[in-house]
Amino acid sequence: MEALLEGPALVALIAAVLASGVGLALRGRRGSRRDVPPDVPPEPVAPDVSPEPVAPDVPAPQVVPEPAGVAGRLARTRTLLTSALADLVGAGLDDAAWERLEEGLLAADVGVQATTAVVADVRRLAREQGVRDVDGVRGLLRTALVGELSAGTRALGRRADGGPTVWFVTGVNGAGKTTTIGKLAAREVADGRRVVLAAADTFRAAAAEQLGIWAERTGAELVRGEEGADPASVAYAGVDAALASAADLLIVDTAGRLQNRRELMDELGKVARVLAGRAGGIDETLLVLDGTVGQNGIAQAEAFHAAVDVSGVAITKLDGSSRGGVVVAVQRQLGLPVKLVGLGEGVADLQAFDPDAYVDGLLGD
Numbered sequence: 105m106e107a108l109l110e111g112p113a114l115v116a117l118i119a120a121v122l123a124s125g126v127g128l129a130l131r132g133r134r135g136s137r138r139d140v141p142p143d144v145p146p147e148p149v150a151p152d153v154s155p156e157p158v159a160p161d162v163p164a165p166q167v168v169p170e171p172a173g174v175a176g177r178l179a180r181t182r183t184l185l186t187s188a189l190a191d192l193v194g195a196g197l198d199d200a201a202w203e204r205l206e207e208g209l210l211a212a213d214v215g216v217q218a219t220t221a222v223v224a225d226v227r228r229l230a231r232e233q234g235v236r237d238v239d240g241v242r243g244l245l246r247t248a249l250v251g252e253l254s255a256g257t258r259a260l261g262r263r264a265d266g267g268p269t270v271w272f273v274t275g276v277n278g279a280g281k282t283t284t285i286g287k288l289a290a291r292e293v294a295d296g297r298r299v300v301l302a303a304a305d306t307f308r309a310a311a312a313e314q315l316g317i318w319a320e321r322t323g324a325e326l327v328r329g330e331e332g333a334d335p336a337s338v339a340y341a342g343v344d345a346a347l348a349s350a351a352d353l354l355i356v357d358t359a360g361r362l363q364n365r366r367e368l369m370d371e372l373g374k375v376a377r378v379l380a381g382r383a384g385g386i387d388e389t390l391l392v393l394d395g396t397v398g399q400n401g402i403a404q405a406e407a408f409h410a411a412v413d414v415s416g417v418a419i420t421k422l423d424g425s426s427r428g429g430v431v432v433a434v435q436r437q438l439g440l441p442v443k444l445v446g447l448g449e450g451v452a453d454l455q456a457f458d459p460d461a462y463v464d465g466l467l468g469d
């Protein structure tokens with residue numbers, strides 16, 4: 105230690121160790137964990153100490169089973185919209201029947217703006233083209249809905265110029281952040297990437313334990329802090345760990361927070377700034393939305409976008425009581441691309457969002 109550290113750096117290290125009462129574990133391997141002492145400021149504690157290099161052994165790829173399709177999971181919404189379409193045609197495309205189709209889309213959580221625009225389009229095209237049968241109207245509706253979903257790139261951001269890619273994951277309590285991270289880690293490790301997970305959810309010890317289980321399960325490395333530690337310091341340590349392990353990807357988990365809790369949203373902004381500062385940017389700021397909350401997802405997305413500049417959305421629980429249309433509402437009202445959909449609690453229940461498959465799920469093919 106004396107050979108490596110002199111003067112201020114040594115003093116800083118000793119002070120940090122005494123203050124925390126915990127030593128810093130600077131060496132980590134995949135499937136291992138690093139503990140960040142509570143209240144370590146997000147400055148480098150001992151910049152002269154470089155972690156020992158980790159042998160560049162490539163993790164044995166895990167097989168992630170093929171996920172179940174979106175189509176099967178949106179059956180309830182499909183039934184609703186299919187019967188609205190049949191009624192529409194049965195009623196000779198009269199005004200009341202178009203209104204019922206609107207009601208069907210609203211009931212599916214498509215949202216007022218998108219519903220109004222989509223139905224106006226379909227109605228006009230049906231009139232212009234003389235379309236009066238169920239398949240024809242469904243085809244027009246399909247095109248209009250896919251059109252609503254065509255904005256933005258679907259791929260999660262990745263770093264091209266060396267250094268680990270950084271994904272920052274946010275959302276309200278229980279949205280499915282940690283589970284989505286676990287699924288992403290499994291997928292990335294299976295693709296041969298070295299992954300570090302940082303548990304910047306320090307509200308509850310159980311949160312880090314939960315991420316730790318995913319780390320073990322997937323072969324990712326875990327960085328965590330004590331309960332109550334500054335989440336920004338954990339994010340910071342995550343970058344250092346990812347650099348030390350020559351990782352390809354760092355995924356930072358955060359504590360769930362209500363979008364109207366000002367101080368918690370400010371804290372999230374700080375974590376993002378510290379993370380971006382240390383990593384030289386964030387490649388994807390992912391907002392995780394619970395698909396079952398319907399239109400409240402829009403208010404959540406607005407607040408998180410204002411706080412941390414969201415770049416992509418993951419919509420979870422589309423397998424549950426979700427009606428699925430919130431995907432359309434999020435894209436139209438916020439212009440944020442939906443990149444991932446969660447379709448269950450299992451490791452394979454995550455899909456890249458595919459507008460065509462999704463609309464087939466809503467309407468049937």
Ligand SMILES: Nc1nc2c(ncn2[C@@H]2O[C@H](COP(=O)(O)OP(=O)(O)OP(=O)(O)O)[C@@H](O)[C@H]2O)c(=O)[nH]1
Pocket residue numbers: 275276277278279280281282283284305311358359360361392420421422423424445446447448449453
């Ligand atoms: N059915 C279903 N359940 C899901 C999905 N994603 C997550 N869950 C479940 O939702 C619950 C909450 O998930 P977490 O990943 O812990 O959510 P979180 O956002 O990390 O929660 P906090 O950290 O407490 O804010 C768990 O029971 C998950 O198994 C999904 O796509 N479908």
Ligand SMILES: [Mg+2]
Pocket residue numbers: 281282283305311357358360
């Ligand atoms: Mg969590």
